[in-house]
Structures are given as C-alpha cells and as structure tokens.
Amino acid sequence: MAVITSVDTYDIRFPTSRQLDGSDAMNPDPDYSAAYLVLHTDDGPDGHGFTFTIGRGNDVCRAAIDALVPYVLGLDPDTVDLGEFARSLTHDSQLRWLGPEKGVVHLAAAAMINAMWDLVAKRAGKPVWRYLADLTPEQIVDLVDWRYLTDALTPDEALELLRAAVPGRAERIALLTERGYPAYTTSPGWLGYPDDKVLRLAKQAVADGFTQIKLKVGADPADDVRRFQVARDAVGPTIRIAVDANQRWDVADAVARMRELAPYDPWWIEEPTSPDDVLGHAAIRAALATSAPDGGPIRVATGEHVANRVVFKQLLQAGAVDIVQIDACRVGGVNENVAILLLAAKYGVPVCPHAGGVGLCELVQHLSMFDFVAVTGSTRDRVVEYVDHLHEHFVDPVVIHDGHYVTPTAPGFSAEMRPESIAAYTYPDGPAWA
Amino acid sequence: MAVITSVDTYDIRFPTSRQLDGSDAMNPDPDYSAAYLVLHTDDGPDGHGFTFTIGRGNDVCRAAIDALVPYVLGLDPDTVDLGEFARSLTHDSQLRWLGPEKGVVHLAAAAMINAMWDLVAKRAGKPVWRYLADLTPEQIVDLVDWRYLTDALTPDEALELLRAAVPGRAERIALLTERGYPAYTTSPGWLGYPDDKVLRLAKQAVADGFTQIKLKVGADPADDVRRFQVARDAVGPTIRIAVDANQRWDVADAVARMRELAPYDPWWIEEPTSPDDVLGHAAIRAALATSAPDGGPIRVATGEHVANRVVFKQLLQAGAVDIVQIDACRVGGVNENVAILLLAAKYGVPVCPHAGGVGLCELVQHLSMFDFVAVTGSTRDRVVEYVDHLHEHFVDPVVIHDGHYVTPTAPGFSAEMRPESIAAYTYPDGPAWA
Incomplete structure (x- = not known):
C-alpha cells in the first residue's frame, strides 16, 4: 500500500x-x-x-x-x-x-x-509487457474503454479471442526471452541525408541483421526514385524497403507517386495522406492492390498520427490499411493501445508500431511483446520500428541484437530518463539550450 | 497601413x-x-x-x-x-x-x-459576412487550404460553384438585410431542466417566432420519451423538434433509441455517436432512413466536434449526414469554415451551424450569411442555432427578431467582449471566481 x-x-x-x-x-x-x-x-x-x-x-x-x-x-x-x-x-x-x-x-x-x-x-x-501478459482475459478486457467500439468488436468477442491465446502463453514468453521481437530500422532514410549516407546506412542495417528498412519520401519525385534505387542497390532484392510520406499527399498524388516507385518493390507506403482520412486510405489501398512487381499489393500503413481507437476502428472496418501502426504516446496510453491491438487482431491486420523520436522505442516494444504473448501469438509480418537516437538518456534503454528488440527484464515501462539528461535538456533553461 | x-x-x-x-x-x-x-x-x-x-x-x-x-x-x-x-x-x-x-x-x-x-x-x-461576400470567387478559393480535399472538391470546381452564385448577390444582400437569417433555439431543452421548464420555454419559443427547437437526449431512455412528448404537446405538430445526444451512444444504441422517439417525429438526431465516426454516422443514417412517421428519414446531423475539413469531407463522401453543423471556433476559423461550406454546397447538404456557448452565435451568423449571399443562395432547411446566454458580455451582441438573426452591420466579427466582462470573469482572479 x-x-x-x-x-x-x-x-x-x-x-x-x-x-x-x-x-x-x-x-x-x-x-x-x-x-x-x-x-x-x-x-x-x-x-x-x-x-x-x-x-x-x-x-x-x-x-x-x-x-x-x-x-x-x-x-x-x-x-x-x-x-x-x-x-x-x-x-x-x-x-x-x-x-x-x-x-x-x-x-x-x-x-x-x-x-x-x-x-x-x-x-x-515486472516489465510492463509481462505485467500485461500475466493478466487474465477478463482483466485485459476491463482495461478498455468500449465506448464507440461495439459495432466492430464487443467485449465478449475480445474475451473469446484472448481466451484462445491463453494456451501457449508460457511457451511464447520463453521464445520471446530467447529471440526478442523483430525490428526494422528507419535510420538510413531521413529526407535530409545525402545519397552516400543513405547507401552507407542501408548496408550497415543489413549487416546489423535487419530484414526491413524504411525511407522517407514525399518531397521531390525524382529524388524519391533516385534514393529508393540507391537503397535497393545497397540492400539487394530480398530486404523489405518501406517508404513513408508523412502525410504529404492528396489521394491522387499518393497513387501516382507510388506507381513511380512500384518497379523498385516498396513493401509499404506509410502515411500517404491525412491520418484522419479513412476513406482516402481505402481509395489508395484499392488503387495499389496489384501495383507491386509481382502483381501483389503495395501495402498501406498508417497510425502514428491516428487520433484514437475510433479512427483505427474505421480504418479496419473500411479495409483501408494492411498494417496498423500504433504509437505508445498519441492515443490514451497502454489502455487504448490494448483496444487497438484487439481490434487489429479481430480484423487479422498485423501491427507494426511507430517508434523513434525520444523514448518511443522504449515504450512500444512492451506492447508488441504483449500482443505476441497474449493476443495474436504471432510475429508474422510484424516488426517494431527502431531508430538509433537518444536511447542513452534512458535508465533502461532498448537493446537491439541481430535485428531484434531484446526482451526487457527490468520492472516498469522502460520510461525513466536519467536525471542528468532531464537537467541538461530542460527547456529553455537547461545547458543544452541556454 | x-x-x-x-x-x-x-x-x-x-x-x-x-x-x-x-x-x-x-x-x-x-x-x-x-x-x-x-x-x-x-x-x-x-x-x-x-x-x-x-x-x-x-x-x-x-x-x-x-x-x-x-x-x-x-x-x-x-x-x-x-x-x-x-x-x-x-x-x-x-x-x-x-x-x-x-x-x-x-x-x-x-x-x-x-x-x-x-x-x-x-x-x-464591414461586418465579416459582408467582407466575405464582397470577395471575388478567386479570392474566396485562395482562402482555403486545399490539401487533402481534392479527391472530393477541386479549386476549379469551387470556382465554378462560386461564379454561378455571383449573379444575385446584391439581391440576396438586400433580402438578408430585410429579413435576417433563420434561427432555431436550444434554450428549452437542456437536460438538467425539469419538465415544466421545458414546457414553458418550448411554448415561449413558438411565441417568439421560432419554427424549430432542440432537446437534449441520451441519459435515461424513459426521460427522453417523456420530455419529447412534453415538448411536442407544447409546440404542436408543425414545429420541428431536433434532438441532440452529444455523442452519448454507440451505433446500435443510437438506432434503437431513435426508433423509440420516432413516433413523436424528431427532425434530426445530432451527435448520435463519436464525432470521429464517419462510418458509424453512415450506418445510423442508413438505419433511420425510413423511420419517421411519414416513412421518411430521421435526419442525422453532426459537426460541432468534427475536428477539421478532412473529416467533414468524409462525412459528405460517405453520405453519413443530412445536415452539416459547422462551428466557428473548432476548425481553423473562417478559412476552414469556407472550405466546409464549399464542400457542403458541392454535395448539396444544408449547413446548420452549431452555436450557443459564449460568443458562438455572434461569430457563426456571419458564416451562414456569407453562405446565403455567395455560396448556396439558399436558406431552405437551413437554420443557425440560437441560445440566449451570455450575449450581454459582447459589444455587438446578436439580435434575434421573429425567429431570425438580424443581419449585423457593425464592422468586424461581433467578437469583441466588453472590457468589464473580461475583468469580471478572468479566471481564477476575477471577482466572479475569487
């Protein structure tokens, strides 16, 4: 007490x-x-x-x-x-x-x-992922605010889904502890980086064990194509390359621009347009459904700026996305993310969290690990974003090994920043700003 | 200068x-x-x-x-x-x-x-409505942020629509100056009011020239039916009575609860569910399309909490609403409301602004008057909400006459609060709070 x-x-x-x-x-x-x-x-x-x-x-x-x-x-x-x-x-x-x-x-x-x-x-x-994974299905369902969800998923359906995943929890915890959770990296692809830096970092990512990287697109069209080619040449044909437009396009632009990149085999297009535009994403996804070199889809992903579970619900109801990207800090924390994981599980859409920034990797790894142990039981086509910035400011920073997040063992949410970092970067009076 | x-x-x-x-x-x-x-x-x-x-x-x-x-x-x-x-x-x-x-x-x-x-x-x-109504179609189109809109409405389509309304502007300005703009009142219907107060204020509204009133619903179902009956008895069969659930329901609840009220002929159901739920509103509208006593629709209205033009766009694309309710202060001010008026005009959906609160009536009247003069040229099924609270704090308060907003003539946006009101109600140190 x-x-x-x-x-x-x-x-x-x-x-x-x-x-x-x-x-x-x-x-x-x-x-x-x-x-x-x-x-x-x-x-x-x-x-x-x-x-x-x-x-x-x-x-x-x-x-x-x-x-x-x-x-x-x-x-x-x-x-x-x-x-x-x-x-x-x-x-x-x-x-x-x-x-x-x-x-x-x-x-x-x-x-x-x-x-x-x-x-x-x-x-x-306990670390948060384990705390969550040790709850009963009933306790997990009680975490959720069910208002506005019941036309897509009821508490009873969620219970059923969670109960089906109870057998095998212990096995999956052991597997997770041994192997970690798959990651992909955005470090090579920032828009401000010159081509030689993209090339070098893309090669490094593969050497570090990543099987997926991501590039930023959405400024000059010729630059997008050239940078994608540089990256494709660097990583070869089997490494997945996702692209991220950060909401830059209208619907028609998104379709046209992705068709230009299609020959180089983009794995997903992330945030092609406004995060509020459920119908726009559905239109883009339909237009790109057979645009990949093998006649398959260029996948549509969004979520880091999706405001709440009601918009995620609609993205799933409308068949607007192939990949749901949760963010640990934009929707209402752990609880609302549990709701979104349950919705995605019902619709069979993989969750590949947004991370990077400061501390987002530290937090969101827990949610994907919980999803694996207690919700979907799968890591197929699931990867957590990784960016190698600012981890040194945390008491319990993420550890990446061979393209995987190493399962955290320290109690808590890996959220605690070092006191000296708090002091140094407090705005506007910390020494980093003064 | x-x-x-x-x-x-x-x-x-x-x-x-x-x-x-x-x-x-x-x-x-x-x-x-x-x-x-x-x-x-x-x-x-x-x-x-x-x-x-x-x-x-x-x-x-x-x-x-x-x-x-x-x-x-x-x-x-x-x-x-x-x-x-x-x-x-x-x-x-x-x-x-x-x-x-x-x-x-x-x-x-x-x-x-x-x-x-x-x-x-x-x-x-000039008052803002007149300032807007004196702009050229090109100038009006330039006010809008077109990003994310072009799959529903292009600047060229908007120009065409505005040019078609140029003839007759002067006539409509004269008409507006003579008659004002139709209003409806929510004053009788607050949820905390006892039945006798609802009855008295509903009768008063009709005596004051209003042809539409609105009641709050969404708490106890039996209370909703009883209060609606009280109001219907007070105003007779021809006065329109809208109801407003303020986002209280899930989709199935909204349909069920409105079917209970249907025999008493509600004109619209406002905010039946989450303002983010485009698909939910579309489902509710479809379910209520023949529920009125005459076999027609119970109309669906929303907008006071709709975040921005992208969500309004989708409400129109999805056929999710019969009535668009703009708010002068939630989306990006005059400019984004111009975008929403243009979208609604393209889809032929009437705009009935949200008002009340403090100062919302003062502002939003200008936008509906601009819509009449320069966009749609119509007041058919269009009414601006009116609530008789807090107008005394404004330098140029709204004036209601015979159920209409009297066209403002003072230069500006009617937004200026009296200095003594600012002083009295400043939080937490003004005398009203201290």
Whole structure:
C-alpha cells in the first residue's frame, strides 16, 4: 500500500534539428521532445511517463498534463483499477471538450496513463509487457474503454479471442526471452541525408541483421526514385524497403507517386495522406492492390498520427490499411493501445508500431511483446520500428541484437530518463539550450 | 497601413454550471469559457478573437494561442494574405505534431485566425459576412487550404460553384438585410431542466417566432420519451423538434433509441455517436432512413466536434449526414469554415451551424450569411442555432427578431467582449471566481 503524493512535470527538448535527424517531408526540423512527468509516492519507486512532441508546443502538452494531476493525487498504485483510472482522465467532462480524445489533451492523458503503468509494474516487479501478459482475459478486457467500439468488436468477442491465446502463453514468453521481437530500422532514410549516407546506412542495417528498412519520401519525385534505387542497390532484392510520406499527399498524388516507385518493390507506403482520412486510405489501398512487381499489393500503413481507437476502428472496418501502426504516446496510453491491438487482431491486420523520436522505442516494444504473448501469438509480418537516437538518456534503454528488440527484464515501462539528461535538456533553461 | 505590435491573451470563464444551463448527456456541468486574445496595432482598432471551451483546460488553449503569437507580430492587416496567414499557423511544422489540425492547437489557430478576420474587417469598415461576400470567387478559393480535399472538391470546381452564385448577390444582400437569417433555439431543452421548464420555454419559443427547437437526449431512455412528448404537446405538430445526444451512444444504441422517439417525429438526431465516426454516422443514417412517421428519414446531423475539413469531407463522401453543423471556433476559423461550406454546397447538404456557448452565435451568423449571399443562395432547411446566454458580455451582441438573426452591420466579427466582462470573469482572479 502506498499513496501518490506529488507529481513533477518537465518540458524536455533535444536540439535534433541541428543534424537533420528525423527530417521528413512534413517535419523538416524536429527537435525531439518529451512532455514528461514523475509520480512520487510516500513509499517505493516513482512512476515515469511522457508524451512525445517535436519541439514547439511541448510546453502546451506539459500544461495539459498539469491539468490532469488532480486525478492521480491520493491514489494507491497497489489497488488502482487501471481501466477506471484511464477512463477517468479521458472522460473529464470539461477537458473532453478540447478533444474529444485527440490532440493535446489526449497526448497528456497518454503521458499520465503510461506513468501509472510504469509505477504499477515497478511495484509488481515486472516489465510492463509481462505485467500485461500475466493478466487474465477478463482483466485485459476491463482495461478498455468500449465506448464507440461495439459495432466492430464487443467485449465478449475480445474475451473469446484472448481466451484462445491463453494456451501457449508460457511457451511464447520463453521464445520471446530467447529471440526478442523483430525490428526494422528507419535510420538510413531521413529526407535530409545525402545519397552516400543513405547507401552507407542501408548496408550497415543489413549487416546489423535487419530484414526491413524504411525511407522517407514525399518531397521531390525524382529524388524519391533516385534514393529508393540507391537503397535497393545497397540492400539487394530480398530486404523489405518501406517508404513513408508523412502525410504529404492528396489521394491522387499518393497513387501516382507510388506507381513511380512500384518497379523498385516498396513493401509499404506509410502515411500517404491525412491520418484522419479513412476513406482516402481505402481509395489508395484499392488503387495499389496489384501495383507491386509481382502483381501483389503495395501495402498501406498508417497510425502514428491516428487520433484514437475510433479512427483505427474505421480504418479496419473500411479495409483501408494492411498494417496498423500504433504509437505508445498519441492515443490514451497502454489502455487504448490494448483496444487497438484487439481490434487489429479481430480484423487479422498485423501491427507494426511507430517508434523513434525520444523514448518511443522504449515504450512500444512492451506492447508488441504483449500482443505476441497474449493476443495474436504471432510475429508474422510484424516488426517494431527502431531508430538509433537518444536511447542513452534512458535508465533502461532498448537493446537491439541481430535485428531484434531484446526482451526487457527490468520492472516498469522502460520510461525513466536519467536525471542528468532531464537537467541538461530542460527547456529553455537547461545547458543544452541556454 | 498598420502593424500588429502586441497580443494580449485571457482565460475567461463564466460559472454557468451553477444553473445547469448547457447541461447535456456528456457535459453535465459546463462553465462556458473563452480562451481570448486581442491583436493590438500601432494605429486603429484592435482585433478580437477566441475559442470556446467549457472550463478546465481553457488555460491550456490560452497557452497554445500564446505559442502562435510569433506568427502575427509585425504583420500589416491591410496587406496580409488571409489564406497564407491561416496556412502559416496550421502548417507550423512543430506545432502541427500536436494535432495535426485538431484539438487544442486547432482551437488556438481558430482563435487567432478569427481575431485577424475581426481586425481586417473592422479596418475595411464591414461586418465579416459582408467582407466575405464582397470577395471575388478567386479570392474566396485562395482562402482555403486545399490539401487533402481534392479527391472530393477541386479549386476549379469551387470556382465554378462560386461564379454561378455571383449573379444575385446584391439581391440576396438586400433580402438578408430585410429579413435576417433563420434561427432555431436550444434554450428549452437542456437536460438538467425539469419538465415544466421545458414546457414553458418550448411554448415561449413558438411565441417568439421560432419554427424549430432542440432537446437534449441520451441519459435515461424513459426521460427522453417523456420530455419529447412534453415538448411536442407544447409546440404542436408543425414545429420541428431536433434532438441532440452529444455523442452519448454507440451505433446500435443510437438506432434503437431513435426508433423509440420516432413516433413523436424528431427532425434530426445530432451527435448520435463519436464525432470521429464517419462510418458509424453512415450506418445510423442508413438505419433511420425510413423511420419517421411519414416513412421518411430521421435526419442525422453532426459537426460541432468534427475536428477539421478532412473529416467533414468524409462525412459528405460517405453520405453519413443530412445536415452539416459547422462551428466557428473548432476548425481553423473562417478559412476552414469556407472550405466546409464549399464542400457542403458541392454535395448539396444544408449547413446548420452549431452555436450557443459564449460568443458562438455572434461569430457563426456571419458564416451562414456569407453562405446565403455567395455560396448556396439558399436558406431552405437551413437554420443557425440560437441560445440566449451570455450575449450581454459582447459589444455587438446578436439580435434575434421573429425567429431570425438580424443581419449585423457593425464592422468586424461581433467578437469583441466588453472590457468589464473580461475583468469580471478572468479566471481564477476575477471577482466572479475569487
């Protein structure tokens, strides 16, 4: 038994725009940032959580996290109902007006919900993926806010699906511990990188054991084709190369531009257009269904900017995506991601999480590992994004071995940033900015 | 010629929850609030703008408005390109991450964009509706951010539509000035009101010349039926009664609950489910297409919480709504609302704006009047919501006569709040809160 007694919040920004790391067609100059919080209790470890932004407005997210503090003070992390807790944040009748369940207030809810999971899992002595995978199907179903989902998936259907995966959990935990979870890397493909750097990093990725890489596209069409050719030449015909347009195109542009890249065999096109455009994604997917060199599809992927479970539900209902890309910090944290994993499982669509930024790899690996153990039981066509930036700022950073995420063993959500990093990169007064 | 030299921002809240004014199934205790700003120039009038919230988090919106201030300082309101200006705010590559184009950052953009329109129209000596209606079709098309729209509406199609409406503008301006624009009232129907108050206010609405009223539904089913009967008895069979569930239901609930109300002839069901659920609205609309007593449809309406033009586009593409409800402050201000008016015109769906709250009536009347003069040329099945709260705080409040909005004549956007109201209701230190 313990009580959450206080909450500290931070505006932490890394000046990544100085090197063009993370540059893409819509985000030319990101400063990877975290609106960060620490839950302090009267006894035992702290809970850490954050949401990810790319610079300006990180202070606005921090202000929204501050607005949620009354919901955690006084709670006992050993008895808190994690489903009720998450719903209490997203259902605040006045704050809800600012979304609902989208944008800044939802990013803030994600940070707070994830911090609570970090705290609860630390107290239980388990990494979050294992904490989740040890819950009963009934407990998992109770984590979800079922409002607006029942036309696509009912709690009873979810229970059935989770119960079917109970046999084999122990075996899959052993497998995961031995092999880790497959990763792909975006490190070669930032839009600001010259061709020789793309070439070098693409070759390096293959040498490091990755079987999939990703390139940014969406600026100059000739550049996209040339860079893709450079990468294809570097990695050979069997390595998967995904491309990512970061929302740059209208529907017709997306189709036309991907047909230009089709001869070089792109594995998926990510964020071809607005993340809000369910029907647009469905149209693009239909248009590219036989565009690959073998007559198969160029797959459509989206999700890192999809606002909430209601939009994911529709992407699945409309057959708009081949790949669902969850993000640990944009929707309402662990709880809403559990809902999205269940929806994707029902529709048989693989989940390949968005990561990178700062700390997103650390968090989202837990969700894919939970999916493997307790939801789908499969890693087929499933990979977690990996980018080799900023991991050194975390107490329990991700470890990549032979193209796989090594299964974390430390208790919690791998969310805790080193105190010296928090101090150095606090905006605007930390030494990195002053 | 002038220069914007400084910006003041305010967190203004009215303690409306004390009277249950504005109470509905999702918002039991709103404190109507404005995140408000004033653009000061070195010469001439100030520009006023705001976004509307219902209390907590109004400070977060104010912080987001503060983040946009660098985009207006130094601009000359006499030469600013209002299309480019609006796009500069919504395309900020770092702030965009917090939406994109939704939630707090988009509410803030709305406030800032609307303030610029207030300033520009004041300097031109025209009310905003007239300023807009005097633009050429080409100038109107240039106001819009066309990104993500072209699969539904191209700039050329919009031009054609606007050019077709140029003949008759003068006539319609005269008609509007004479008759005003049709209104409906929600004042009788708040969920917290007892039956006798519903009865009294419904009768009063008819006596005041309204031909449509609206009731809140979505809490106890028996209450919904009883209250609807009370209202129907009060107003007789020919007055239209719309109902509003404020997002309370899942798809199947919405259909079932509306079939219970069907015998009493509801005109539309507003916000039956999540504002993000395009496919859900389409399913509800299809299910209710012959449910009215005469075998016609119970109409489906939504929009006050629809995040942006991309979602409105899909609601129209999917045939998901009979009525589009724009809000002056949730999407990106005047500019994005012009886009939505053009989309609705293309699909032949009437626009009946959301209003009420604080100041929403003052703003949105201008947009419907512009639609009548320069876009659709019609008021058929079109009404602007009216609620008789908080108008006394505005310098140029709306005037309702015989169930119509009287056409505003004062220059600007009717957005300016009285200085004594700003002082009294500033949160948390104004005398209304202290």
